[in-house]
Amino acid sequence: MLASQTQxxxxxxxxxxxxxxxxxxxxxxxxxxxxxxxxxxLTLYLNDYGYNASSGGPTITVRAGDRVRITLVGNGSGPIxxxxxxxxxxxxxxxxxxxxLSRGQTQVIEFLASYPGExxxxxxxxxxxxxxxxxxxxxxxxxxxPES
Amino acid sequence: MRAASxxxxxxxxxxxxxxxxxxxxxAELWAVAPDHAYGLAALVGADVFMLAALLSGxxxxxxxxxxxxxxxxxxxxxxGDVLTAPQFGLGYAExxxxxxxxxxxxxxxxxxxxxxxxxxxxxxxx
Numbered sequence: 001m002l003a004s005q006t007q008x009x010x011x012x013x014x015x016x017x018x019x020x021x022x023x024x025x026x027x028x029x030x031x032x033x034x035x036x037x038x039x040x041x042l043t044l045y046l047n048d049y050g051y052n053a054s055s056g057g058p059t060i061t062v063r064a065g066d067r068v069r070i071t072l073v074g075n076g077s078g079p080i081x082x083x084x085x086x087x088x089x090x091x092x093x094x095x096x097x098x099x100x101l102s103r104g105q106t107q108v109i110e111f112l113a114s115y116p117g118e119x120x121x122x123x124x125x126x127x128x129x130x131x132x133x134x135x136x137x138x139x140x141x142x143x144x145x146p147e148s
Numbered sequence: 149m150r151a152a153s154x155x156x157x158x159x160x161x162x163x164x165x166x167x168x169x170x171x172x173x174x175a176e177l178w179a180v181a182p183d184h185a186y187g188l189a190a191l192v193g194a195d196v197f198m199l200a201a202l203l204s205g206x207x208x209x210x211x212x213x214x215x216x217x218x219x220x221x222x223x224x225x226x227x228g229d230v231l232t233a234p235q236f237g238l239g240y241a242e243x244x245x246x247x248x249x250x251x252x253x254x255x256x257x258x259x260x261x262x263x264x265x266x267x268x269x270x271x272x273x274x
Contacts, residue, residue, distance in 0.1 A: 077246065078176075078236075078238060078242060078243060078245070078246030079176050079180050079181070079236040079238060079243065079246060080176050080180075080246075081176065081179055081180055100179060100180075102180070102236065102237060103237075104237070125175050125176075125179050126175055127172060127173050127174055127175040127177075127178065128171070128172050128173075128178065129172035129173055130172060130173035130175075131173075132175070133175065
């Protein structure tokens, strides 16, 4: 019942139309009250230098109020690590940052899609000088639609 | 003698260039193995020191032999980086394949052989 399914090493970026596989009651502190909360789940493979692709990443579409749960799977070559970041550098009002994962490592990150808008998620790994992973194409778009 | 000296200068410059390039542009070096980055910085520092000593004209035959030995030691350290593959959860062949795909790493390895050989040749001619 995943909202999307992914392909580890394919070419161009795709669009992920998310669905809500489950709902839950209750809200974390500080969040507006809602009767039901949709949990949107997806998996992203952190490839060189893209998400589910060799460049770029899928466009993830959710609704404001959805809880987004992303399973990240490290899939870089050699010692290369990648991460998932959605923060002020995106730019966005979020502060979501995964660990840097090497091949085979996984991490589940979760955040509440509180702010509608279109933002970039990206890999923050970069050398002191030269191209960062983001500049090599490792970024994608997340669209948060207004609450219906 | 002059040709051997020029070759030695060039070898040290290429070693410095390869090391600095890796330090500045290899994101994984800093993200995954900062201890390797500091080690490489130390090797670059040693190269700069040896080049400065050569340019000062105060390096005699014995000094050239030391530089030759330093080249061999640096070669062992740089090439021996492959042996740290388990630190990254990788096999030796896979890590070697990754390292040798970096042209600056290749330059670094070749430069050490060049340093050792040209310093030894210079010492023989002195």
